[in-house]
Amino acid sequence: MNKMIIVVSAASWMVSAMIHAEVYVGGKVGKSWLDDSCRPTDVCDDDSSAVGAFLGYQVWDHVALEAGYDHLGKFTGAGMVNDHVNAVTIAPKFDFPLYQNLDLYAKLGGAYVDYGSKDDWSYLAAAGLELSANDNVAVRLEYQALTDINNDIVRAQGNMATLGVTYRFGRSESTPVVASKPRPAVAEPAVVAKTPEPVPAEPAETQVIKTVKKSLSSASSFALDSAVLSKQGVADIQDVVELMSRHSQATAMVTGYTDSTGSKEYNQSLSLKRAQAVADQLISQGIDADRITVRGMGESEPVASNDTKDGREQNRRVEVEVPTFTYQVVIKE
Structure with missing residues (x-):
C-alpha cells in the first residue's frame, strides 16, 4: 500500500x-x-x-x-x-x-x-x-x-x-513564431469644437527612404547560447534607432536565425529570444512596440553551409529590416 x-x-x-x-x-x-x-x-x-x-x-x-x-x-x-x-x-x-x-x-x-x-x-x-x-x-x-x-x-x-x-504535449510542426503586437488603445470620443477658418497649407514634397537592412552577427552581439545583447550589439543598431526616431512612419521587422547545431526546438526558442532582445533594445530607446514585429526562424533560411565553422557563424544572426516608406517634407517659400 x-x-x-x-x-x-x-x-x-x-x-x-x-x-x-x-x-x-x-x-x-x-x-x-x-x-x-x-x-x-x-x-x-x-x-x-x-x-x-x-x-x-x-x-x-x-x-x-x-x-x-x-x-x-x-x-x-x-x-x-x-x-x-x-x-x-x-x-x-x-x-x-x-x-x-x-x-x-x-x-x-x-x-x-x-x-x-x-x-x-x-x-x-x-x-x-x-x-x-x-x-x-x-x-x-x-x-x-x-x-x-x-x-x-x-x-x-x-x-x-x-x-x-x-x-x-502542446507542440505543433515548427513554424516561424511571431510575437504579438500590443492591442491598440480605443480612442475616446472626440469633443467637437468650432471649426476654425482653413489655413492655406504650405507646399510639401514627398520623399522616399528605401528598405534598410541590418544584420547582427551572434559572434559579436551575443554570448554563446545567450539571448543577452552585448555592448557591441547595442552599438550596431544605433543607426536603426536614429532612423526610426526621426521618422514615425518607419517600422521594423526583427528576425532571429541560428545554425543547425542542437535540437530544432532549442534553435527555434533561441532565435526568437535573440530577436526579442534586439526589439527590447529599440523599445528602450523610445521606439513604440507597435512599430516592431519580432520573429524566430530557428535554423531555417541559412545563408551559408552548416557543415563548416565559418558557415555556422554566418547563420547565427539577427536581421533588422526597415521596409521602404515615404514621408512629407514641407517646402518653405
Missing part, C-alpha cells in the same frame, strides 16, 4: 504540471539484469525483460524533471525466488545537443525499489541518446542503473537497457 501511495503521489505531482506546454509522456522496453545479486552457493537467474513508463516536465531548454515506474522483471538470487523487482524513480534530466535533432542526455536521481520481499531506497543514474522525429515524437536509447539495492543479504545493482518513445 505504501508503494502504491508513493506511485500515485509522484504521478499526481507530475500531472499537475500538464497545464504547461512542455510536458511529455513515454514508455520503454528492453533487457534487464542484476549485478551482485547472488552468492556462490545461491541458485541464480539474474537476467530478464523490462518495461517502464515515465512522465516529464521540461523546466528549461536543457533541463527536465522525470518521474517513472519500471518493472525490471522476475529474478532468483540471494533472498529471492522468482520474485519481481519494481522501482518508482524521479530524477532531473540534462540534455546536451549533439547534431540537429539528436541529443545526448544524463539523469541523476533516486528510486524506491521493490526488491522481492524487501523495499529499499536506491540511487539512479542513466545516460542515453534521444532523436526527435518531429515536434511531438522522439525516440530514445537508454542505459539505467539502480545502485545500492539492499535486502539485508546482498547489495545489488539493477540495470536496464531500453528503447523508448516520447510524446510531447
